[in-house]
Amino acid sequence: MLLSAFAKADSTVNDDVKEAYGDLGGLRENLKRDYEIALKLDQEGNCHGANILAILYDLGLVVKEDKQKSRELKMRSANGGCGNAASSVGFNYKLGFGGYPRDLNKAIYWHSKAFDLDNNLYCNDAKAVATIYDENGNYLEALNWYKKANQKSCANQEINARIQALEVTQQKQAEAMREDPPVAGITLSLSDDAKPAKKSKKKK
Structure with a gap:
């Protein structure tokens, strides 16, 4: 999902977060403000702040590009309860993309x-x-x-x-x-008739 579409769809985020996501997914005219919003939110423990910072570090916007830091921030956001970050992490693991190893589990x-x-x-x-x-x-x-x-x-x-x-x-x-049930793993018990007969002891 495009960031701008997410911003409009998610009713749980405030206007500043929607504006930052919308800008990142659009013209990117207010990146410095996006960064300031994200930094403040991240310091407050808001998972969307970490996710916006992850995007900025990944693309080298406002800050110096740092893929490792971006992954750390993205994981923090995903663990913090942001669905868009969790979705992104899942996508990256599925394809082995963005420095993530391919891991389907x-x-x-x-x-x-x-x-x-x-x-x-x-x-x-x-x-x-x-x-x-x-x-x-x-x-x-x-x-x-x-x-x-x-x-x-x-x-x-x-x-x-x-x-x-x-x-x-x-x-x-x-x-x-139903027609041909599997027997693997089933322990069959022998009936008395099927058990091998005991050898009789010979009388000396």
């Missing part, structure tokens, strides 16, 4: 955290989680997360089609298991 964690923070605003993060599971063969979890995304404003024909396909696959698998 961490990508799932951060995308799902963003979704949990705001199911509607970050419904695309539910789709991102579903896609990771889908591409790696975990179709049960994929279906679960596609349904989460589909219940919100991200619903579309593509997600609907994938849900239907996975439900058909799941139904076929269930029918196959």
Whole structure:
């Protein structure tokens, strides 16, 4: 999501934060003021302050470019409860982008955290989680997360089609298991009739 769009959509942030996000996602005419707003917010423990600073350090705007510091600030913001930062961290881990190692487990964690923070605003993060599971063969979890995304404003024909396909696959698998249930991991006990007969002792 573009920063300017986020600024308009998130009702939990104040006007200064919206203005800073909107400027960073737009013409960038008031970067010094954006920095001052972010610095003050960060000092107050506001996760949006850390996230705005992370963007400035990442791009080298107002401050000297520092990717490491940007990642630290971004993680602090994500851990502090900012869904847009958590979404960004998840995206970076998924692709191995921006100095983050590619780690799909961490990508799932951060995308799902963003979704949990705001199911509607970050419904695309539910789709991102579903896609990771889908591409790696975990179709049960994929279906679960596609349904989460589909219940919100991200619903579309593509997600609907994938849900239907996975439900058909799941139904076929269930029918196959009923016809030929797996035996792996089941301990079979021998009945008395099936137990080997004891050898009789020969009389001397």
